[in-house]
Amino acid sequence: MRDPVDLTGGDHAAALPGEFTVLVAVVDDTVAISLHGELDIATAPQAREAFDAALSGPAPAIFVDLGALAFVDSSGLRELIRLHQLAQARAKVVAISPGGPATQRAFELSGLDDILPFVDAGL
Template sequence: MSLQVSVEHVDDVARCVIVGEVDMATTPQLRDELLGLVDAGERYLVLDVSGVPFLDSTGLGVLMEVHRRLRDVSGSVALVGARPALVRLLTITNLSRALPVYRSVEDATDAVGGHSAAEVSG
């Protein structure tokens, strides 16, 4: 299955819609796309993963790499639209602090921009 990533800029936030399975075959593309945004100067990313039916450990590794790179430049990343299995995975691996999940794109956008919003708990 192929992976599609589209990006929309809203103020200082890059909203990325990810569609497709994120696995060993597609993580190189996802990594290149997301880190390319960071390298281009983006500091705030909202990742809409509602179109991601599956995300394996390699995908989780890419998301954590994006988090670390953004943290190093005082930026942040948030997820929106995560399926229950991904929310559980982030919770049990204790990664939900680094990769918070929000109910709406607007809440996630506010959160990465420094405003408070309600997170989805697992």
């Protein structure tokens, strides 16, 4: 396992509540992406950058952890839909670990909880 890579350029020791960070690690044949903070119109490009890097790499699987996500808006939802669609087109597997109740509510209200590949958070 490689050490997580910060793709945001932020100083996480001094991270403020609501600040968005993306951590990426490669575990065996899986790219693990952990999103922290608020995924919205301002931060969606950072998530897209991590997703695109995972999609263009050799790993056949991408795992996205939303457990530390405090908020997601329609821009963030769109990036996760895009990831899922592009992964399918490239024969890659995507698994998404759900966020907390407030974050997950956005997926439920939009119906995306039935479309996106959510997995048990304990996995």
